[in-house]
Amino acid sequence: MTPLTPSNPSAEWINQIDWLRDEARSLGFGDIRISDTDMSQAGPKLREWLEAGRHGDMNYMSQHEHLRVQPALLHEGTIRVLTVRMDYLPDTSEMRSAIDWRQAELQKEQQAGDGTIAIYARGRDYHKVLRLRLQDLANRIQEKIGSFGYRVFVDSGPVMEVELAQKSGLGWRGKHTLLLNREAGSMFFLGEIFVDVPFPVDPPVTGHCGECSACIDICPTQAITAPYQLDARRCISYLTIEHKGSIPVELRPLLGNRVYGCDDCQLACPWNKFAQMSQLPDFLPRHGLDRISLLELWSWSEDDFLKRHEGSPIRRIGYQAWQRNLAVGMGNALRSAKTSASDKASIQSALKTKLETVSPLVKEHIDWALSENI
Template sequence: MKQGEDTPAALKERLVTEANAEGFARVGICAPDAVPQIAERLERFVEHGRHGQMGWMAERMHWRGDPAALWTDARSVIMLAEPYTPEHDPLEVLQQRDRAAISVYAQNRDYHDIVKKRLKRVGRWLIEQVPGAEIKVFVDTAPVMEKPLAEAAGLGWQGKHTNLLSRQLGNWFFLGAIFTTVNLPKDAPGRENCGSCRACLDVCPTNAFPAPFELDARRCISYLTIEHHGPVDEELRALMGNRIYGCDDCLAVCPWNKFAEAASEIRYRAREDLRAPDLAELAALDDAAFRATFSGSPIKRIGRDRFVRNVLYAIGNSGAARLRAAAQGLTDDPDPTVADAARWAVERLEGAT
C-alpha cells in the first residue's frame, strides 16, 4: 500500500471515493462466504423447476450456491451499484397497444460492457495500491449471485419481487462485483424494509410470484421474452400484452423509487426510437436489419427470430386491425416458432377494427 495509507479502513475509504468517481453510486463489501443461505434457496428453486430452460443455473449450482468456491483465494467481495433510473414512466407505453414495450435497461447501450469497464478501472486502481493483489470482476455473466451478495454487503435487500431494493436508490440500478484477495473491512448486511406492501406482487400480469420473495421464472415475462426459446404457452401469450423484451411492472410500482437517484450515464438514457416503437416496423425486421438496429444493445443477443416471435405476440394482443397484415406476412416464416406466432396473431385479430 502507499505510504501513509496503510490501514484497511483508509484503503476502503479511498476505494469508495474512487468507485464514486467512476460513476458507482453505492459501494459495499462482504466476505465471499457471507451468504450461506443461498445454496439451499437455489437448490429449492431448481428442484421446483422454476428456472425453466435456464439449464446453466442447475449445471453451475455449486458455484452459485457458494461464492467462496468460485475463487478460493478471494478474501473480499466488493459490490457496486450504478443507477439507470428512467426519465419517463415505463408503464405508460402499456396503454399504447400498437406500440412495443421494451424494458428500461435495454433501451440503449448494453450495461454489461459499460459496468464491466468501470469495474476493471476500479480493480486496477486497487491493484496499484496493494502490490500483489489480485481481482476478478463480474457483471451478470458468471455464476455469481449478485443480489444476495449485494444484500450481504449492505447495499439493500431483496424485495418481495426478488430484485434488490435500496433506501437511497429504489430498485433502478445495475450491480457489479469485484472479487479480490485483499482483506477489506466488511459492511453490515442490508435489512428488509418491504413491510406489508404488495405492490410488486399484485401488479404482475402473469402471477409469477408464488409467494412473497419467491419467483417462478417460467411465468415471468422477462424470462419468457429473453431466455425462453420456442413457442410460449398460449395462456401466457395473452397475458404478455405488448411487452416484447423484459418487463418493468414490478420495478416501476415500488414505492421506494421515490428515493431513486438519476442515472448519470448518458448511454443509459432511452433511445427515442426504442421508447415506444411501432410493432409493424419491428415485425418487418430481417436478420440483417435486426442486427443493425440493435447493435450495441442487449436485445441483440436473443436474435431476430425470438425477437420477432415476441413482437408477433404483442401484435396478437394489440386489437389493432392495421397490424394484421404485418402478422399475415410472417405466417410462412422459415422459423417455425415465428410462423406459429404469426398465425396466432392473425387469428387473434380476426374481426379487429
C-alpha cells in the first residue's frame, strides 16, 4: 500500500471506503453515508417555508439561509458531506419487555398526572455525545488518508441535515419531515463531517411512505399541514423547546402532559417498529424522566433544575420555559377526568404556592391552568 503523508492523501483509501463504515460503527454510529454539496433543489423549498413564516420565531433559520444552501461557505473547500446516524432508543428492561414500545409510550401520554418528555431528551445531551465521537472518527480518517480539511456539525450550525442525509442515501424524508430508514425507523440523531476529500458519493434511496398518513393523523396540533409540510408554530416540540414566549391559548389543551418535546408522529410511524436500541448508555433515562409526575417536576427549584439537567438538552430551555410547560401540563391534568380529586387538589395547591414568586410569563400560564377549573 502507498505510504500516507499529510500532503498526499491516499487515493486507495479514499476510493475503498468499507473501512469508513467499519470505523463509524465501532464508534457507536448505526451507519454513515456520503453526499455531494449540491443543495440547488433544497434551496427553493427552504425559501418557500421561510416566506410562509412557518419557522415561527426561530430567526436563525432565515438569518443564515444562504449558508444552509452553500455548505462550502461553512467550511472552505468542502466537496463532500459525511452523514452519520446514531440510534437513541434506550436499551431498558421496559423497552425490551414491551410487546410494542410505541404503544407503551403513547399510553404514558394518557397518564394525565405524569409529565411526558421526548425520548431523545431523557438521557445525556446528544450534542456532546455525537460531537466527541465524530471528532474521533475524523481523527481515524486522518490516520488512514493523511491530513485533510474538515468541520464537524451536530445540530450546531446552519446545516440542512435531513436534506443532506437524504441525498446520501441514509434514508428518505417522511411525511412528518423527519428522516426515515428501513432498518432503523426515525429514532436516531444525525451528525455531519464536512470534508474536502473526494470520497465516492452514495446514491439516494426511494421513499417508502406510500399512502400512509399515520403521522399526519396523530399530530395533536395538526402541525403537519400536508405531506412533507410542517408548520413549526403549531408543533409541540417547537412550542415547548424553541418558543420562548407565551404558548397560544388555543393550543395549550392540545399539549396534554407533554412538557418537553413530542414523539407522537414517530410513535405512529409503522417504520419505527424497526427502531434500533442504542449501543450507548448515554441515552438511558436519568432522574426517572421516563416516568415521573408533574408534581415532582414542579417541586424542583431552579437549582434542582440546573443540577438534575446538567449534561441534558433540557437545560437549554431554561427554568422559566420549564415552569411554563409544566404549568400547562398541570392545567390539563386538572381538566382531565382521569385525575383523581385528591391529585387535583394537590396540583391546585402546588400551582398557587408559586404564584407570587414566578415570572409574569409563568404566572400567566398558572392563572390559565387554575382558571380552567374554577
